[in-house]
Amino acid sequence: MAKDVEEKTSSIKIQKKPLRLRIWNNRGFYLMFIPVFIFVLIMHYWPMLGVRYAFFSSKMVPGGGIKWTWVGAQHFINMFKEREFWMAFKNTLIISVVKLLLNTFVAVLISIFLNEMTSLVCKKFVQTVIYLPHFMSYAVVAAIFTLFLSPSSTGMINETLKDWGWIDKSIDFLHISSMWRPVFYIINLWKETGWGTVIFFATLSGISPELYEAAEIDGATRFQKMRYVTLPALSSTIIIVLILNLAKVLNIFEPVFVLYNNRVFDSSDVISTYVYRKTFMTAATDYGYSTAVGLFKSVVGCILMLGSNYASKKIRGRGII
Amino acid sequence: MKKRLVSILMSSVMVVGTLAACGGTEAGTTTQVEVTDDQGNTTTVEVKDTATGDVTEEGKYEVKDLHIVVDGTLTANVDNGQEAFIEQWEAAVSEKVGHEVKLTIDQLDHSDYAATVQRYLTTGTVGDGQFPDALIMSAGMFREYQTTGLLWDMAAAYDKAEFQARVTLPEVNLGIRTKDGKQYGFAPTYGNGCVSYVKASWFNQYVASDANTDGVKTIEDVDTYEKYYNMLKFFSNINGDNKTYGVIAAGFGKLDEAPFINYMPEFWQGAYPSFYQKDGVWVDGFQEQATIDALDRLAQAYADGLIDPDTEEASTKDAREKFFSNDQSTSEGVFTYWAGTWLRTLTDNMGKNDVDNELADERLLQLPPIKEITDTWGGYINREAPVWVITDDGDDNSLREQAIFDTLFETMLDGDKVQTLWTYGAEDVHWSTKAESFTTNPDDPEKKKDYEYADGVFHLKQSPNDPNAVWKKNHLDPVLVIAPLTNGFVDDDPLVTKGNQFFTAHCVDAPVAASSETLTAEQSGLKDLKTTLMNKVVTGEMSGADAVQSYIDEKGAIVDTILGELNAQ
CATH class of the missing domain: 3.40.190.10 (Periplasmic binding protein-like II)
Incomplete structure (x- = not known):
């Protein structure tokens, strides 16, 4: 009987209305979609035509405007020869990936910690406190930390450490190459971890209490409940967050730009700051070169995104794009 | 039906809104102008009418809307009476040149000045509303740009400028000329240090x-x-x-x-x-x-x-x-x-x-x-003096650029009304010759200071944004300027004089x-x-x-x- 029904169902051919008719029937929706479509075309696709400039050299001309001269792949050859470029590329990967892993790890930890809190007032207070730094601009954050970490006698951290007798001489936290990245990660953790907990905390709130009750009946301790109930429930979200962020790791600019300085270029200069300096800090900018670096960054970003998608398919059984 | 109508209306509004920004500016028309050089030879040149100005029937380029980019050295900023400065400048210059001139000042943040100027000059075109007609450059910045072809060679204009007769420090501008005699900048003051x-x-x-x-x-x-x-x-x-x-x-x-x-x-x-x-x-x-x-x-x-x-x-x-x-x-x-x-x-x-x-x-x-x-x-x-430069519009004539020179630089050193504006700021806002008395820090007995001036006596007023301080100067330092004021307006602050005398006695170029x-x-x-x-x-x-x-x-x-x-x- 069931087999008969199945056969009949599969043999029924769904009659689709012609596309033009479907569009006409839904013309109101299509009309509403037009502005969005035009916006996407203008704002996202039209600028992409600019990648052609990666193969041209630019020169300013009197009266304003730029004269473009075809140079083929010369910019890419120059770029690959440049020590500064490779240094920036390496720094971009290291800083972004470490920042991503650290932020995610600490956000998960804090989420679990908040989840375990029984006092609602305390939980809300902690959440508010850790969310707040997210709403400060990086320029303000940089100014605050620069002031706090100053090696001068106005630097609060150094003076406190000196008063405690822990150090004799001020430490120039933001100007020593080996210290810059750790300090940068800490500042980022302070600013962004709270906000990062939102998504994990939402997942935790969705875990069925029955699972905890069952674990309790089985005699699980609090730590074991975290280990065998909470973490597995979070794992899928953690992976999604990591994968989604991995695709955009090369876009880091603002947090580095406001905190880096000449002495730590070796460990802090990223592709975006490198492009900024090459483009805006000279009177004779070759926009072709800057575009070539940007294009290279986009290609690597695209590869990372496809890799993330592949990883997502493997781990979760479905992709993210 | 009503819903559909609303959706169509909304969509139309959004599409129009989206596309509104895509409109380009209308290209300027071109006028044929006969130009006679110093040797009396007459040639016909094509001149574009731009947002800066246009060519009159007599073949004269008239600056109508002057767009300048300045740094923090114009101390009459938007919080400090710039509106009055512009208003008085427009009135004085319009009277001098015989037609109406509008001044637009784009005052940039000091720390981002070079990068923003670079962006303006590379992404804009003359008359687009953002591209500067004239701007200030530090000596270093000026040397970088003078080889780009973006700046106008004003050597001839400078040589025949009306203010030449009053220039007391000619070496300042002669010193910035290239070996082949080109002059891409104009320094109204010497450098200071x-x-x-x-x-x-x-x-x-x-x-x-x-x-x-x-x-x-x-x-x-x-x-x-x-x-x-x-x-x-x-x-x-x-x-x-x-x-x-x-x-x-x-x-x-x-x-x-x-x-x-x-x-x-x-x-x-x-x-x-x-x-x-x-x-x-x-x-x-x-x-x-x-x-x-x-x-x-x-x-x-x-x-x-x-x-x-x-x-x-x-x-x-x-x-x-x-x-x-x-x-x-x-x-x-x-x-x-x-x-x-x-x-x-x-x-x-x-x-x-x-x-x-x-x-x-x-x-x-x-x-x-x-x-x-x-x-x-x-x-x-x-130091080498910061300079004012005029952007070259790239056509083969200097009508627009000469008109900017006449409108901006000639008047800047007129020795009288306009130079006073650049030196001390706007009348009755930054300075005055009317009788008045005022007190700075009236609530603090230690710092309180009374000022009293009779009618006709030039004096600086309280700063527009700080009533406890007396205004100092605007863009041109009266002590450093290459052609002094002729109207006798002098702010004789003994401390400033002492500072200038000290530096002059102990400096080298x-x-x-x-x-x-x-x-x-x-x-x-x-x-x-x-x-x-x-x-x-x-x-x-x-x-x-x-x-x-x-x-x-x-x-x-x-x-x-x-x-x-x-x-x-």
């Missing part, structure tokens, strides 16, 4: 202390590097807690702006860490032994705690605010900064913060250049800044590397000799190319 200011109260403590082993009695006695160093040592521990410093500046050296050694001249002494002419030949001063020695001196002073570590990243604003801060327990004894008007400004700011009130206008001492400076340079460096095509292209990288190396040496990460070697290894080939170009000019 920096003087080392010493806090009198700190100095007096030093004189009376046991640390004064050099027998210093007056500031003139601090005449060698050794004596200067000893004074800084005392300053760095003036309260016995090692929390004060000898000196602060906005950078150990200002390697991105000529003359580079303005801020720590006692340490740089005879060094010049950039390209300069030595016995007629261009050399790279950064590679010289004098630079290595200077870097090592700075490193030693830094290690000894004499230089405030904030110097490395401090902006000029940060540095001066720390110097006159009301918390003197973490401040500094010496600050090298601009001469003249800034002596008054620094003194007033110390007063505002209740620093050394009992000393009044004697709060700061001006340190004469030490022996090591006079033996090498001869004195403090008088800076070396001419270099300019070549490769230098323009590579300047940014060279400045970055030199600043990085300087900071590393001063903070003890490497020696001066290693830094110079590292510089040669990385940029030696480029430097050779630049020197080749410079010496071939």
Whole structure:
């Protein structure tokens, strides 16, 4: 009987209305979609035509405007020869990936910690406190930390450490190459971890209490409940967050730009700051070169995104794009 | 049906809204104009009508809407009476040139000035509303741009300018001309330079202390590097807690702006860490032994705690605010900064913060250049003047550019109404000749000061944004200007006069800044590397000799190319 029904169902051919008719029937929706479509075309696709400039050299001309001269792949050859470029590329990967892993790890930890809190007032207070730094601009954050970490006698951290007798001489936290990245990660953790907990905390709130009750009946301790109930429930979200962020790791600019300085270029200069300096800090900018670096960054970003998608398919059984 | 109608209406509005911004500006029309040169030859040229102005029936280009880009040196900013300045400028200039002229001022943030100007000049076109008709450039920036072809050669216009008859310092503008006689900038004032200011109260403590082993009695006695160093040592521990410093500046050296050694001249002494002419030949001063020695001196002073570590990243604003801060327990004894008007400004700011009130206008001492400076340079460096430039519209004639010159520069130095606007600001806003009396700091008996002026007496008024301070000047410094005012308006602040006289008596002109095509292209990288190396040496990460070697290894080939170009000019 069931087999008969199945056969009949599969043999029924769904009659689709012609596309033009479907569009006409839904013309109101299509009309509403037009502005969005035009916006996407203008704002996202039209600028992409600019990648052609990666193969041209630019020169300013009197009266304003730029004269473009075809140079083929010369910019890419120059770029690959440049020590500064490779240094920036390496720094971009290291800083972004470490920042991503650290932020995610600490956000998960804090989420679990908040989840375990029984006092609602305390939980809300902690959440508010850790969310707040997210709403400060990086320029303000940089100014605050620069002031706090100053090696001068106005630097609060150094003076406190000196008063405690822990150090004799001020430490120039933001100007020593080996210290810059750790300090940068800490500042980022302070600013962004709270906000990062939102998504994990939402997942935790969705875990069925029955699972905890069952674990309790089985005699699980609090730590074991975290280990065998909470973490597995979070794992899928953690992976999604990591994968989604991995695709955009090369876009880091603002947090580095406001905190880096000449002495730590070796460990802090990223592709975006490198492009900024090459483009805006000279009177004779070759926009072709800057575009070539940007294009290279986009290609690597695209590869990372496809890799993330592949990883997502493997781990979760479905992709993210 | 109603819903559908609403959706269609909304969509239409959004589409129109989206596309509204896509409209281009209408291209200017072209007019044929007959031009007669100095030899009497007449030619016909095509002139575009732009947003700047257009050509009249008589074939004359008239500037209608002048768009200028300025930095913080126009002190009549939007919070300080700029609206009145513009209004009075437009009225005065329109009357002078015989037609209406509108002025648009785009005042950029100092820290982002070069980058924004670069963006305007590369992404805009003449008359697009953002592209400047004229703008201010520092000497270094000017040398970078003068090889790009973006600037108009105003040599002929300058030579026949009406104000020529009144120019008292002709060498200022002749000095910025290229070897082939082209002049891409106009300097209405000479450059000015920096003087080392010493806090009198700190100095007096030093004189009376046991640390004064050099027998210093007056500031003139601090005449060698050794004596200067000893004074800084005392300053760095003036309260016995090692929390004060000898000196602060906005950078150990200002390697991105000529003359580079303005801020720590006692340490740089005879060094010049950039390209300069030595016995007629261009050399790279950064590679010289004098630079290595200077870097090592700075490193030693830094290690000894004499230089405030904030110097490395401090902006000029940060540095001066720390110097006159009301918390003197973490401040500094010496600050090298601009001469003249800034002596008054620094003194007033110390007063505002209740620093050394009992000393009044004697709060700061001006340190004469030490022996090591006079033996090498001869004195403090008088920088090359910042200039005004006019953008070239790229057509084959100078009608638009000449009209801008006449409208802006000719009037700027008219000796009368317009020059007064640029010098002191707007009448009855920044200055006045009407009888009036006012009091600054009326609620503070210690600082309260009464001012009273009779009718007809020129005087500066209270600052528009600070009723407790008296306005100082606008863009042109009356003491530095190349053609003085003829209307007799003089602000005779004795402190400013004292500052200017001191600098004039102790300064020498800076070396001419270099300019070549490769230098323009590579300047940014060279400045970055030199600043990085300087900071590393001063903070003890490497020696001066290693830094110079590292510089040669990385940029030696480029430097050779630049020197080749410079010496071939």
